[in-house]
Amino acid sequence: MAGAGKRQRLALRLASIPMGLLALSCLYPMFFAVNNALKTRHDYLLDRFGLATQPTLDNFAQAWTGAHLDQYFLNSVIATVGAVLLLMVVSSMAGFALASLRFPYRRFLFIVILSSLMIPVQVVLVPYMRTMVALHLINTHIGLILSYTAFFLPFSVYMMTAFYSTLPRELIEAARIDGAKLFQVWWHVMVPLGMPALVTLGIINTLNCWNDILIALLTMQKNRTIMVGISALKGQYSDQIPLFTAGIVIAAAPIVALYVIFQRRIVSGIAAGAVKG
């Protein structure tokens, strides 16, 4: 037994070497982006890969104020936070229903939601615009929140359904025998139990909403989100790469910070007494 443990520990230690190399390769793009954001246009032209010889914060300043990123930042935050919260609620409820409850057309509805994942976004654009115009949702925060929710819902519902279907039915039955209404079951049982999945979903959807360009471009045409603002920084044949990179870093920073903070919650989901055999 001790032998098995030692061998396993050795195997794990060996595994950490290639994993470490992989991790370094993952760090590199962030370094590349930050490094280039500190260069002037001329420095970048001279040497794309070297360390910035005369680092300057001008690009960050110009991206933030000159390109209105300070305004756009708030818009991104509103849309993302709103959509992610709405997604967590709606997908958790839908996942609960699809995984744990019995009702007619359940299979059909699941297929409908799942299949909408496969619809390429291009075909949706024009009817989407017409719908948004008809509902007077263009250039509104609510409109963008609803759009993000709608676009990322299929994935979220599918994920919550898959996770909820790993939970034992006995738990839900037990809660219901206590006379709890289904809504209470959802709120007091399914949501806490689904925390690791919900947090994961929260991270994934935050990323999806924050990084989206096309939907935000169409929906919030005047009062933009940050990623749209950044991609508009790069004119048609622009050689303002350091400026563009500075914008990218500004946009990526909150997500990275968020992820580093929250990915521990997934692990802590184990400690919180998640499902035991």
Next chain:
Amino acid sequence: MHRLKLITAVAAVLLTSPALAQEITVWDVNVDEPSHATYYAGAKAAFEAAHPGATLTFQSQPDAEYYTLLGTAFASKTGPDVIWANGGAQAKSLVGGLIPLDDKLPDLISKLVGKSAFTAPDGKLYFIPTTLQGHVVYYNKTLYKAAGLDPNKPPATWAEVTKMCDALKATKVACFMMANKEGFEAEFFLSEMANQSLTAQQQADWLTGKLHWSDAPIKAILQAWVDTAKAGWYQEGGNSQTMFMDEFTLFSQGGAGNVWGLLSNVAHWKVFEKDMGVDNVGVYPMPSPTVAADQHEGAPGVPLDGGVGYGVNKDSPNIDLAVDAVKILASPEVLANLVKDSGVVPANTLVDTSGIDSPGLKQIMGWLADRAVPTTHANSSAAELDEWHRQSQLLLNGDTTVDAAAAALDKIQAQAKPQ
């Protein structure tokens, strides 16, 4: 403070409605370009001075999504009053959503060159060109000197080009830059080779689709594409090299002796002179392997056409104001800012470019006056260009033959330009 700003912003959004203030919106991809700042500011000031109570708003759009955005906007009737577009296939495909401008701005139009890139098959002009785009060769004088070539006598015939390339190859330097990931190098090659090898009639037949890819003049260009690659003119890995902006950066750093460059707003005389030094860069028009009957050996033409322009959305609620905005954007006074700051060549012949101190530009303006020829690739359909991107890459790799490529291209051409 922030909260007050937020409340004010919300109030402003709630209180403003399209009907109250007359606002002309222009979609453009270069709004955030520092070198274009005075141009847009000048246009806005002139417009608002001429129309008190109206505002001119420039909406910056991301370049990569621009045409998807435009298409969606037109199809869902949510487009702006004025749109910017590149001349050529893209602009021509959008004319269905615009109004023809011939009757609206006849005086302005008579002063413009480069209109064919914005003229629809029905013969009407749907965009007002503001800049010209053309193709010439820029060369590195230092590398010429190192290869034993006279830096002040660039090649003027195909034979001289071949000799020049041989000399450069001997010093282990690539002769021409090749950056064909996006397929643009092949497009430029087409126009640069056709400038002297096609007659005026053949250029016209190309526009209507009567001249085919498999016909002798064009097929010869495809063959030249293959032959020059085989002769070792280009650096390796051309199919994975991007043109904008990598190729021109590399050229500035001495990556090759020559590069097929542009005239206007980027990758042109102003940028190269700044990055390489005025004394190190020169320019010449590209000679073709064969010289057409109505062309002159030793004096190649310069492919020239409208670069970018502005059109008016036919669903705009303020057509006359929109038309006036376009007129202002193309007016000599306003356009002069753009010329000064970003080095574009204006489409409006009334703009004064004499004050600009650049030997390269002076030469170029001289050629534009008497050696302009059509830009062959701008007269191709978007579908053909798309296919030419692919075929050119395959030809460069040796993955296909000239005949097979020409046949594939003919098929696309027949679909796009039915006879």
Next chain:
Amino acid sequence: MATNTIRQTAQGVPPRSPSRRRGRAEARAALLFLLPAVLLVLVFRIIPLFWGFGLSLTSATATTPGEFIGWGNYLRALDDPNFRASIANAGVVLLAVPLFVTIPMVLAILIDQGVPGRAFFRSVYFLPVVLSSVIIGSIFSIVLGFNGQLNGALKLLGIPGVDWLGQSATALPVTLVIQSWSTFGMGVLIFLAGLSTVPKDMVEAARLEGAKMWQIWWHIIIPELRPVIEFSTVITTIGLLTSMFGLIYVLTGGGPGTATTVPEYLIWAAQGRLNQPAYAAALSIILFVCTGILAWLQIRIMSRNANF
């Protein structure tokens, strides 16, 4: 065993009190729970799909309504060598799905099992996912260029350089490797979440009884992860078929030739470059149908209990 497939959940446990009133109440509540989701999906995805199908039967452009041409666009797609090439490429891409699923799973299990440095790995592996495909594509375009860092390193080892992204034979595999690198962090995250439901005491018990590591993996952990594996496979397939565009656009522009042209790329080109939205719609419908069939097959194959 705590594993419950959806169907087992449905069929395994009968309601305690078999009153039909409760069944109906449950059905009503369930539909209420589902209502917001179904409504949103219907309005923003399903109805546009039908509209798109209608458009695909015409010759409309963005600026002209065109006319009804029936199956014309579909016939054109079948005849289009570029589309046929893109379907072939999609087939190649799909062959990579097992790898795209397995690698993150293995990494997640290793992290869960306590590999040294796991906190660092957990944080860092997600970084490529956060960065947009534009940045990643730009970086790798340079690194993999003919005069880029990779060939430079190979030259030091005496191996001649290759134009990785510019040669037809290597362009697609290399693109897939980069796609994998830029998305595996997401898979690790999902599997980590799934691993949080694997009962730890079962693993401990097996280890105390002397089970080797791979035995524990193969007989306990992976079976417990089956719903997550199935989910990941379906999501990866859909993702590969509908979200590779950004990366391909920057890395290779769909080339050389059609080496990295996938259906999604052609759809974008038809819509955004060629102003042929009706053709784009037809291609989208074809892609949708193919993806649907694939996902359905995957779900059927993977849940041997005829899950749903």
